[in-house]
Amino acid sequence: MPRPEGAVALVTGASKGIGAAIAQALAADGWHVAVNYRSDEAGANAIVSAIEDAGGRAVALHGDIANGAVDGLFTQAEEALGGPVLALVNNAGVRADNLAIQIDDADWDNVLNTNLSAAFRLTKRSLKPMLRARYGRIVNVASVVGPRANAGQANYAAAKAGLIGLTKTVSHEVARRGITVNAVAPGFIETDMTKDMLDDVVKAIPARRAGQPEEVAAAVRFLASDDAAYVTGTTLFVDGGMSA
Amino acid sequence: MATAVTPEAVEKVVFDALPQFGAEPGEITREATFEDLDVDSLDLAELSQIIEDEFGVQLKGDDIGKIKTVGDAVDMVVSRAG
Numbered sequence: 001m002p003r004p005e006g007a008v009a010l011v012t013g014a015s016k017g018i019g020a021a022i023a024q025a026l027a028a029d030g031w032h033v034a035v036n037y038r039s040d041e042a043g044a045n046a047i048v049s050a051i052e053d054a055g056g057r058a059v060a061l062h063g064d065i066a067n068g069a070v071d072g073l074f075t076q077a078e079e080a081l082g083g084p085v086l087a088l089v090n091n092a093g094v095r096a097d098n099l100a101i102q103i104d105d106a107d108w109d110n111v112l113n114t115n116l117s118a119a120f121r122l123t124k125r126s127l128k129p130m131l132r133a134r135y136g137r138i139v140n141v142a143s144v145v146g147p148r149a150n151a152g153q154a155n156y157a158a159a160k161a162g163l164i165g166l167t168k169t170v171s172h173e174v175a176r177r178g179i180t181v182n183a184v185a186p187g188f189i190e191t192d193m194t195k196d197m198l199d200d201v202v203k204a205i206p207a208r209r210a211g212q213p214e215e216v217a218a219a220v221r222f223l224a225s226d227d228a229a230y231v232t233g234t235t236l237f238v239d240g241g242m243s244a
Numbered sequence: 245m246a247t248a249v250t251p252e253a254v255e256k257v258v259f260d261a262l263p264q265f266g267a268e269p270g271e272i273t274r275e276a277t278f279e280d281l282d283v284d285s286l287d288l289a290e291l292s293q294i295i296e297d298e299f300g301v302q303l304k305g306d307d308i309g310k311i312k313t314v315g316d317a318v319d320m321v322v323s324r325a326g
């Protein structure tokens with residue numbers, strides 16, 4: 001079944017970095033895009049303008065997904081763009097790195113809540129319009145960290161590994177309704193979030209370079225497309241060979 | 245505005261919704277089991293969404309687990325609204 005006309009894609013944490021690139025890639029593929037942001041309003045507005053300048057439709061939506069902004073995001077996205085949310089990209093994520101012995105409860109809870117629990121709540125809410133439409137695309141932005149170890153990121157790794165487990169199980173539950181649930185697992189991508197880490201790790205990447213946000217966005221664009229209708233429950237690594 | 249919950253109103257919504265999950269209209273009775281109608285757990289979860297939208301009555305996962313027949317579903321919604 002082809003994507004219904006006027007379908008909306010909601011991308012969390014889309015004011016910059018990987019999320020911004022995903023929002024633009026989905027808009028270029030014909031999705032009407034809700035660009036969610038927590039604090040960077042100017043960044044989100046710039047992405048919306050870029051999408052509109054390229055002939056697409058988008059709206060910037062403020063909402064802290066770690067603190068209850070779930071229902072409102074869907075309602076606002078559907079009202080502003082005039083169609084049901086049939087693609088959800090759980091991209092928003094935070095880091096609070098430390099050795100496990102030094103991670104305090106607040107840093108554990110915050111990372112798990114934003115990176116995993118919020119993704120679950122958004123996924124659950126998104127299934128409502130998707131089940132009704134018999135069509136849906138959920139893409140979770142996981143990480144090579146989780147499937148692989150990375151000292152100093154026990155909280156982040158646990159959340160991202162959890163996201164992959166969530167992806168697989170939900171994919172089984174809803175596959176017969178035309179809804180696919182997949183993950184992408186970026187390696188080291190050049191963004192604000194990783195700029196303090198890149199020099200140390202490039203040597204360990206077979207491709208000998210960091211990835212670009214657009215390279216992750218291209219994978220998400222594929223998984224959200226009609227071409228990927230038979231791809232579900234999988235994790236697509238975009239990591240220059242790190243996990244091979 | 246949610247529709248008033250009466251056994252007749254709930255029965256109509258449930259009977260009308262079931263064919264979209266593949267149930268044969270001629271086989272839908274209060275006594276029919278969801279298993280017989282080939283209505284599975286995901287279908288019931290979706291049916292509970294339809295009921296919530298129509299009547300404002302929320303069925304929990306535990307409630308849905310106890311439902312065996314179409315009549316059970318109707319009675320459950322009516323009792324939860326009371």
